[in-house]
Amino acid sequence: MADQKQQEDINPWGLKSWTYLSSLRQQSPLIQCITNFVSMDIMANTLLAAGASPAMVHSILEIPDFTPHAKSVLINVGTLTPDWLPAMKAAAGLANQLGKPWVLDPAAVGASSFRLKACLELIELKPTVIRGNGSEIIALSMASIGSTKGADSLHESSDAVESAKSLAKSSGSIVAISGSVDFVTDGERVVGAHNGVPMMQKITASGCSVTALIAAFVAIDPTHAFEATASAFSVFGLAGDIGMELAKGPASLRMHLIDSLHRLDQDTVLDRVTITNFS
Numbered sequence: 618m619a620d621q622k623q624q625e626d627i628n629p630w631g632l633k634s635w636t637y638l639s640s641l642r643q644q645s646p647l648i649q650c651i652t653n654f655v656s657m658d659i660m661a662n663t664l665l666a667a668g669a670s671p672a673m674v675h676s677i678l679e680i681p682d683f684t685p686h687a688k689s690v691l692i693n694v695g696t697l698t699p700d701w702l703p704a705m706k707a708a709a710g711l712a713n714q715l716g717k718p719w720v721l722d723p724a725a726v727g728a729s730s731f732r733l734k735a736c737l738e739l740i741e742l743k744p745t746v747i748r749g750n751g752s753e754i755i756a757l758s759m760a761s762i763g764s765t766k767g768a769d770s771l772h773e774s775s776d777a778v779e780s781a782k783s784l785a786k787s788s789g790s791i792v793a794i795s796g797s798v799d800f801v802t803d804g805e806r807v808v809g810a811h812n813g814v815p816m817m818q819k820i821t822a823s824g825c826s827v828t829a830l831i832a833a834f835v836a837i838d839p840t841h842a843f844e845a846t847a848s849a850f851s852v853f854g855l856a857g858d859i860g861m862e863l864a865k866g867p868a869s870l871r872m873h874l875i876d877s878l879h880r881l882d883q884d885t886v887l888d889r890v891t892i893t894n895f896s
């Protein structure tokens with residue numbers, strides 16, 4: 618009877634999230650990151666704290682040798698210039714060809730037609746997951762620029778859910794929107810991950826970092842990208858919740874979030890991960 622009660626009490630998303638995190642720590646998969654200059658440090662530290670092995674390898678000359686060794690690839694267009702785009706396409710194309718997952722972060726996609734066109738071309742290469750903030754997902758889904766402040770969102774994540782569903786259907790990718798609630802959709806199902814604190818918006822590249830964590834979780838189980846994405850959002854948000862208990866502002870939150878991610882234990886994950894259905 619006690620066992621049955623215990624089983625009924627188990628939070629299924631907490632259990633999933635813990636399974637991904639503990640497997641990540643055991644397997645330490647190599648994650649190739651082709652990302653913007655602002656994000657490189659915090660992204661690599663986030664991946665290390667979670668248990669993955671990051672490598673910021675972005676020269677087109679290295680992709681044929683290096684990408685086959687990576688368990689997943691993260692591509693972020695945050696500081697895109699024309700000379701980087703061929704390397705991004707080569708890595709995405711090779712990941713596809715080798716059956717490896719890859720994840721797109723369309724950072725500031727609404728800022729210019731150059732960036733929008735680049736992201737639409739990358740989406741042709743079938744990302745496993747696309748993760749953006751509300752404004753980025755709306756811009757991508759409408760294939761239009763302008764409704765943006767740059768890297769930050771002008772929209773609530775909930776404003777972008779219908780755009781995300783339509784982008785998921787047209788692209789075949791899992792689409793993930795960060796914000797006060799982090800949403801994940803495959804075009805039909807929608808779940809929302811509730812962990813996280815508003816102060817995380819004041820840490821530059823926290824969104825870039827959670828996209829990299831999604832790439833790491835997807836590397837653990839490429840066939841369940843929806844579940845891996847929701848779990849990565851929750852684990853990162855939970856590290857933010859715990860970090861905020863100690864932080865005095867954005868700079869110390871950055872530090873405490875990374876420490877909390879490193880120290881997360883099973884009981885805390887089972888107890889505090891909160892993911893609900895929206896569909």
Ligand SMILES: Nc1ncnc2c1ncn2[C@@H]1O[C@H](COP(=O)(O)OP(=O)(O)OP(=O)(O)O)[C@@H](O)[C@H]1O
Nearest residue numbers: 750795796797813814815817818821822823824825
């Ligand atoms: N209002 C909020 N409440 C709680 N958590 C939030 C809130 N806004 C953002 N977050 C969290 O902050 C992290 C970054 O999300 P955000 O939407 O700010 O990404 P972003 O705009 O792409 O950031 P960046 O471009 O700086 O990397 C996510 O983990 C998200 O869950």
Ligand SMILES: Cc1ncsc1CCO
Nearest residue numbers: 653655695696724768822
């Ligand atoms: C501030 C900023 N500008 C381009 S990329 C980036 C990091 C957050 O996306």
Ligand SMILES: [Mg+2]
Nearest residue numbers: 724725824825
């Ligand atoms: Mg971003």
